[in-house]
Amino acid sequence: MQNSPGIAALALSLLIATLGPAAAAAARRAQPPPATDEQIAVQLRDTALAGQNVAMDWVSELTTRFGPRPAGSDNERQAAEWAAARLKELGFSNVHIESFPLTAWVRGVESAQIVAPVAQPLVVAALGESPPTPAGGVEGDVVIYPTFADLKAAPSGSLPGKIAFVAARTVRTQDGAGYGAAVEARSDGPAEAAKRGAIAFVLRSVGTDSNRLAHTGTTSYVDGRVAIPAFALAAPDADQIERLAALGGKVRIRLSSSASYVRDAHSQNVVADVPGRVHPDEIVLLGAHLDSWDQGTGAIDDGTGTAIITAAAKLILDVPERVPRRTVRVVLFGSEEVAQPVAPFGAFGGHSYADNHKAELARHALAGESDFGTDRVYSVALPVGVVKGDFAATVQRVLQPIGVLPAREPARHAGTDVAPTIEAGVPAFALLQDGSQYFDIHHTANDTLDKVDREQLDQNVAAWAALVWLAADGEVDFRSKAPGP
Amino acid sequence: MQNSPGIAALALSLLIATLGPAAAAAARRAQPPPATDEQIAVQLRDTALAGQNVAMDWVSELTTRFGPRPAGSDNERQAAEWAAARLKELGFSNVHIESFPLTAWVRGVESAQIVAPVAQPLVVAALGESPPTPAGGVEGDVVIYPTFADLKAAPSGSLPGKIAFVAARTVRTQDGAGYGAAVEARSDGPAEAAKRGAIAFVLRSVGTDSNRLAHTGTTSYVDGRVAIPAFALAAPDADQIERLAALGGKVRIRLSSSASYVRDAHSQNVVADVPGRVHPDEIVLLGAHLDSWDQGTGAIDDGTGTAIITAAAKLILDVPERVPRRTVRVVLFGSEEVAQPVAPFGAFGGHSYADNHKAELARHALAGESDFGTDRVYSVALPVGVVKGDFAATVQRVLQPIGVLPAREPARHAGTDVAPTIEAGVPAFALLQDGSQYFDIHHTANDTLDKVDREQLDQNVAAWAALVWLAADGEVDFRSKAPGP
Numbered sequence: 018m019q020n021s022p023g024i025a026a027l028a029l030s031l032l033i034a035t036l037g038p039a040a041a042a043a044a045r046r047a048q049p050p051p052a053t054d055e056q057i058a059v060q061l062r063d064t065a066l067a068g069q070n071v072a073m074d075w076v077s078e079l080t081t082r083f084g085p086r087p088a089g090s091d092n093e094r095q096a097a098e099w100a101a102a103r104l105k106e107l108g109f110s111n112v113h114i115e116s117f118p119l120t121a122w123v124r125g126v127e128s129a130q131i132v133a134p135v136a137q138p139l140v141v142a143a144l145g146e147s148p149p150t151p152a153g154g155v156e157g158d159v160v161i162y163p164t165f166a167d168l169k170a171a172p173s174g175s176l177p178g179k180i181a182f183v184a185a186r187t188v189r190t191q192d193g194a195g196y197g198a199a200v201e202a203r204s205d206g207p208a209e210a211a212k213r214g215a216i217a218f219v220l221r222s223v224g225t226d227s228n229r230l231a232h233t234g235t236t237s238y239v240d241g242r243v244a245i246p247a248f249a250l251a252a253p254d255a256d257q258i259e260r261l262a263a264l265g266g267k268v269r270i271r272l273s274s275s276a277s278y279v280r281d282a283h284s285q286n287v288v289a290d291v292p293g294r295v296h297p298d299e300i301v302l303l304g305a306h307l308d309s310w311d312q313g314t315g316a317i318d319d320g321t322g323t324a325i326i327t328a329a330a331k332l333i334l335d336v337p338e339r340v341p342r343r344t345v346r347v348v349l350f351g352s353e354e355v356a357q358p359v360a361p362f363g364a365f366g367g368h369s370y371a372d373n374h375k376a377e378l379a380r381h382a383l384a385g386e387s388d389f390g391t392d393r394v395y396s397v398a399l400p401v402g403v404v405k406g407d408f409a410a411t412v413q414r415v416l417q418p419i420g421v422l423p424a425r426e427p428a429r430h431a432g433t434d435v436a437p438t439i440e441a442g443v444p445a446f447a448l449l450q451d452g453s454q455y456f457d458i459h460h461t462a463n464d465t466l467d468k469v470d471r472e473q474l475d476q477n478v479a480a481w482a483a484l485v486w487l488a489a490d491g492e493v494d495f496r497s498k499a500p501g502p
Numbered sequence: 503m504q505n506s507p508g509i510a511a512l513a514l515s516l517l518i519a520t521l522g523p524a525a526a527a528a529a530r531r532a533q534p535p536p537a538t539d540e541q542i543a544v545q546l547r548d549t550a551l552a553g554q555n556v557a558m559d560w561v562s563e564l565t566t567r568f569g570p571r572p573a574g575s576d577n578e579r580q581a582a583e584w585a586a587a588r589l590k591e592l593g594f595s596n597v598h599i600e601s602f603p604l605t606a607w608v609r610g611v612e613s614a615q616i617v618a619p620v621a622q623p624l625v626v627a628a629l630g631e632s633p634p635t636p637a638g639g640v641e642g643d644v645v646i647y648p649t650f651a652d653l654k655a656a657p658s659g660s661l662p663g664k665i666a667f668v669a670a671r672t673v674r675t676q677d678g679a680g681y682g683a684a685v686e687a688r689s690d691g692p693a694e695a696a697k698r699g700a701i702a703f704v705l706r707s708v709g710t711d712s713n714r715l716a717h718t719g720t721t722s723y724v725d726g727r728v729a730i731p732a733f734a735l736a737a738p739d740a741d742q743i744e745r746l747a748a749l750g751g752k753v754r755i756r757l758s759s760s761a762s763y764v765r766d767a768h769s770q771n772v773v774a775d776v777p778g779r780v781h782p783d784e785i786v787l788l789g790a791h792l793d794s795w796d797q798g799t800g801a802i803d804d805g806t807g808t809a810i811i812t813a814a815a816k817l818i819l820d821v822p823e824r825v826p827r828r829t830v831r832v833v834l835f836g837s838e839e840v841a842q843p844v845a846p847f848g849a850f851g852g853h854s855y856a857d858n859h860k861a862e863l864a865r866h867a868l869a870g871e872s873d874f875g876t877d878r879v880y881s882v883a884l885p886v887g888v889v890k891g892d893f894a895a896t897v898q899r900v901l902q903p904i905g906v907l908p909a910r911e912p913a914r915h916a917g918t919d920v921a922p923t924i925e926a927g928v929p930a931f932a933l934l935q936d937g938s939q940y941f942d943i944h945h946t947a948n949d950t951l952d953k954v955d956r957e958q959l960d961q962n963v964a965a966w967a968a969l970v971w972l973a974a975d976g977e978v979d980f981r982s983k984a985p986g987p
Contacts, residue, residue: 081745084622095620135580137569137799140947228713229798229947253950257799260566260951313714314622314742462625462714465738466745 052338054490058415058483061332065479066419071107072328072478073471076321078103079307080314080466087311088352088365089121089282096307097285100323100349107331109289109347117369119352121282122146124233124311125275129248131261132156133269139258140251141219142231142312142461143274144203145355146238147247154273155180155216155246161262165202165209174214180270181210183220184255193389193452196459199223203249204237211244217272218247221255226457229253233310234460235355246274284308284351286366289327291334293489295342300377301489302346302384302443303330303481304435306353306366313464317455321469321477322387323349329481333489341489343382350434353388371437381443383488383495386432387481390459391469392451394421394480398428400444402497408487415483419476424449444495446488448480537823539975543900543968546817550964551904556592557813557963558956561806563588564792565799565951572796573837573850574606574767581792582770585808585834592816594774594832602854604837606767607631609718609796610760614733616746617641618754624743625736626704627716627797627946628759629688630840631723632732639758640665640701640731646747650687650694659699665755666695667735668705669744678874678937681944684708688734689722696729702757703732706740711942714738718795719945720840731759769793769836771851774812776819778974780827785862786974787831787869787928788815788966789920791838791851798949802940806954806962807872808834814966818974826974828867835919838873856922866928868973868980871917872966875944876954877936879965883909885929887982893972900968904961909934929980931973933965 052060064070079096086093097114104112122145129139157180162168164185183202188195202220210218222232231249250258261268287307293299305322309315330347334340350366357364371378383400397416403409404427413423424447430436431445439445458464488495537545549555564581571578582599589597607630614624642665647653649670668687673680687705695703707717716734735743746753772792778784790807794800815832819825835851842849856863868885882901888894889912898908909932915921916930924930943949973980 077745078749081742081749083620084616084742092620092622131569135568135577137577138796227950227952228715229950230714253948253952256952257566257569257950260562264563264566311623463738465712465714465742467712467738467741 054487055411055415057336057338057490058486061336061482061486062415062419062479065328065332065482066475068471068475070328070475070478071331072324072474075327076316076324076469077466079323080316080320084314085311086307086309086315087121088284088308088355089119089279093284093308093351097287097349097351100287100307104287104289104327104347108334110292111288111290114285114287115369115373116283116285117364117366119282119284119364121279122355123277123279125149125277127274129270129272131258131268132271134261134266137257139254139270140229140231141248141272142233143276144247144249145233145235147207147236147243147276149274149276150217150246150272154271156269156271157216159258159268159270161259165206168206168209171213173212176210177214179215180217180219180272181215182258184259185221187223187225187456189225189453191451191453192449193455195225196223196456200234203234207236207243207245207247208239215245217245219250219272222249222252224252224456224459224461227252228461228463230461230463232460233312238357246272248272248274284366286351286370287349289347291330291340291345293342293344294340297344298377298380299343299382300346300380301343301382301485302348302435302438303485304348304350304384304386304432305388306350306434308352308354310354310460310464312462314466316464316466316469317390318459318464319353319388321391321474324474325387325477325481328478329485332482333486341486342492343489345485345489353434356433367434367437371441378438378441378443381438383446384431384435384438384443385446385448386435387448387477388432388434389450389452390455391474391477392454393473393476394448394450396424396449397421397480397484398424398426398447398449400446400495401427403493403495408491408493411487412484415487416480419479421448421480446484448484450477539972540896540900542821542823542975543971546821546967546971547900547904547964550813550817550967551960553956553960555813555960555963556816557809557959560812561801561809561954562951564808565801565805569799570796571792571794571800572606573769573793573840574604574764578769578793578836582772582834582836585772585792589772589774589812589832593819595777596773596775599770599772600854600858601768601770602849602851604767604769604849606764607840608762608764610634610762612759614755614757616743616753617756619746619751624739624755625714625716626733626757627718628761629732629734630718630720632692632721632728632761634759634761635702635731635757639756641754641756642701644743644753644755646744650691653691653694656698658697661695662699664700665702665704665757666700667743669740670706672708672710672941674710674938676936676938677934678940680710681708681941685719688719692721692728692730692732693724700730702730704735704757707734707737709737709941709944709946712737713946713948715946715948717945718797723842731757733757733759769851771836771855772834774832776815776825776830778827778829779825782829783862783865784828784867785831785865786828786867786970787833787920787923788970789833789835789869789871789917790873791835791919793837793839795839795945795949797947799951801949801951801954802875803944803949804838804873806876806959809959810872810962810966813963814970817967818971826971827977828974830970830974838919841918852919852922856926863923863926863928866923868931869916869920869923869928870931870933871920872933872962873917873919874935874937875940876959876962877939878958878961879906879933879935881909881934882906882969883911883913883932883934885931885980886912888978888980893976893978896972897969900972901965904964906933906965931969933969935962
């Protein structure tokens with residue numbers, strides 16, 4: 018920590034009192050200039066990197082106290098109340114909870130078995146929002162489609178009484194492109210299978226691991242609902258069905274789920290500010306989500322995101338030299354995981370925030386989100402107007418030493434929660450994390466605190482604190498579409 | 503493959519017919535000497551290493567067709583019938599099934615939750631042989647013991663209405679010593695907790711991973727039963743309870759299991775021979791077990807063991823030059839996992855074999871077992887009488903090139919299944935595998951075929967085929983206690 022301006026001013030007063038005005042003027046000339054934004058950014062970066070930040074404690078306490086935090090659950094609400102109290106304790110301003118209604122989906126008891134040729138248990142997870150099976154389950158012969166395109170190419174009415182199985186694998190990539198390519202089957206598979214008469218839909222988990230843990234995730238409503246029961250198979254179980262089919266003969270399975278819906282549930286966003294000293298109405302928005310899937314404890318999705326942005330904002334709040342010109346706002350969103358286009362089915366925190374703060378959005382300077390686990394940030398994407406020029410050059414000088422390179426493309430998206438805000442015209446930034454391992458754990462019971470690497474977490478906080486400081490204490494217009502000098 | 507002796511003899515006959523006796527005698531003198539044991543061992547090793555062996559197909563088909571094969575189950579019996587049929591197809595002699603009675607333990611529906619301070623699900627597995635809870639489960643405050651010694655030091659009557667939790671971690675080691683040190687809590691924990699009035703017993707899984715998958719395993723009978731319901735917690739769930747307790751206040755959990763016993767069940771051993779050409783009554787016994795825990799498909803425990811010994815024996819059966827002097831016997835044991843001292847509770851295949859073959863054991867030359875997964879063999883342990891001398895030197899020349907060093911100690915044990923045979927005086931050998939990763943998967947749902955590495959499997963078959971050939975085609979007396987020359 019450097020000396021604060023307050024102490025320097027006090028020393029100067031003492032000098033005037035002691036030595037008289039002429040000596041004081043000389044001393045004033047000798048006083049070092051105020052720290053530059055870049056100097057403070059470097060100092061924030063290095064403080065975070067040294068582990069002097071609240072991220073690890075935050076994610077540990079959040080996931081330990083409240084465990085899974087599915088949208089609309091008591092655990093999610095209790096976590097939000099805890100978060101608001103903790104943000105107040107940390108010294109944030111304007112801390113409050115914004116509640117919104119939704120229809121909550123609740124996993125029931127679920128099971129699956131191969132029933133022929135030889136009885137074997139299967140590991141499955143019902144997909145979020147998918148309806149229960151009848152009591153006793155549904156049973157049918159499996160029809161295997163190597164890809165989702167193969168299922169979509171199947172004739173209408175070709176699957177009466179059958180269970181459609183999309184066996185496509187998720188490609189491991191650093192940037193999450195593998196997930197993007199695979200997830201369409203999860204979102205749209207039940208509707209496509211139902212159209213062809215299937216009684217249920219299963220897919221190989223959208224994930225890159227080979228654990229006996231299925232990756233859940235939401236599936237899309239069509240006409241206000243998911244048409245048929247839908248499940249993800251753990252990767253080894255998908256392998257098993259494919260190998261059994263290759264040995265010859267039909268594979269018959271039974272699927273059971275007692276999932277249910279709670280139509281009068283609520284979720285909530287938690288808002289907390291570091292008010293700007295010059296332009297308090299210009300907001301740099303930092304988002305992450307407090308809800309999680311129900312199988313794990315939401316450590317990497319998205320406990321660490323909430324920890325990273327909170328820890329970064331807290332470091333900025335504690336900068337001894339000055340608070341930033343603009344307001345830094347932390348929003349811990351609710352109900353990210355079940356986002357659906359039509360409220361109140363899966364209404365989500367991102368829409369609620371953009372609706373509640375519609376009048377302020379024109380003054381939002383910038384928005385970003387941390388929702389990609391806890392692996393290292395390797396790239397920074399900035400709004401198109403600032404990808405060249407002084408701001409980008411400063412960012413590069415501060416972040417490249419911790420392994421963060423300029424992105425190849427300007428930021429256009431930043432995350433699901435802030436998407437409605439960005440669609441309303443707020444410029445986006447993104448600190449891109451290495452997702453090579455993320456989809457080993459994502460949306461599974463394995464999403465627990467032990468998967469969080471402390472050094473990686475600190476590097477994330479370092480990148481966020483430094484970049485957000487530069488954006489908030491500067492006066493750069495991120496909305497400018499003009500290329501920089 | 504080299505030319506067979508049959509083809510060489512045919513060529514010699516043709517020479518005699520064509521050139522007359524004098525030229526034939528010259529040709530006979532020029533004929534190469536028969537292959538030495540060491541040459542054939544090298545050839546077996548390299549054939550196996552090149553992937554020309556049945557191990558991968560065996561373990562793939564076994565685990566795919568029959569899935570989990572718990573002791574006394576239909577799946578175990580069907581797997582044994584399949585194995586016997588396949589061993590006959592492969593050309594083995596004396597293939598038969600030896601059945602024996604046991605009381606089978608059957609996992610039911612099980613669940614666990616933290617009920618206070620905040621409701622959270624827990625991942626558990628009932629320990630094998632442990633009794634069910636009452637319907638609705640048992641609920642109590644958790645008392646945490648950092649080690650099993652701490653529980654044993656607790657006063658009698660100190661745990662009324664409580665749930666005892668032993669939180670000790672399993673140390674990762676190459677040789678399995680970490681498992682040995684941790685497993686006592688699993689075996690004896692329920693009895694020690696019950697003595698002190700506990701209503702249930704839980705322990706951190708005996709395992710080295712951090713997946714949300716609990717490691718089951720059998721627990722010991724005292725007076726013919728396990729006293730109280732007993733469960734293993736997945737490692738992250740054990741962490742969670744410890745962290746919650748550290749945050750202050752009581753942690754209360756509920757445990758439920760509908761496990762049951764089947765008192766008129768049967769298991770079975772499958773026996774198959776490569777009959778010796780000189781001493782058919784001298785048996786080199788190769789053991790592994792066909793049964794598995796019920797959560798996975800028993801790929802590494804012990805599908806690969808059965809595959810390794812079957813593939814090694816099949817290579818020996820197919821040696822073109824000659825069959826070995828002694829009989830090579832493959833025994834695929836049943837009911838290894840629930841071994842208990844008192845039959846018929848958890849009677850097991852190892853006892854059944856030693857009983858059924860009591861009269862033959864004095865002529866068993868040597869016995870070994872493959873039951874430690876599929877990682878590479880790194881060491882070979884021989885009976886005390888042959889750890890020095892020509893046999894050991896030959897073994898070293900053949901196995902060191904594939905990474906197998908002489909063990910520091912002579913072999914005294916070889917595995918659970920062959921233990922009764924070895925206790926009856928049969929000398930043991932052991933091909934020691936790297937167990938550093940084994941306890942990540944052991945006794946969990948993750949024990950599936952995808953965890954099997956083909957190259958490691960082939961190296962195991964290579965070591966087994968070469969060593970067993972040297973033992974079976976030689977005339978070394980492995981019972982000799984005299985140190986070698």
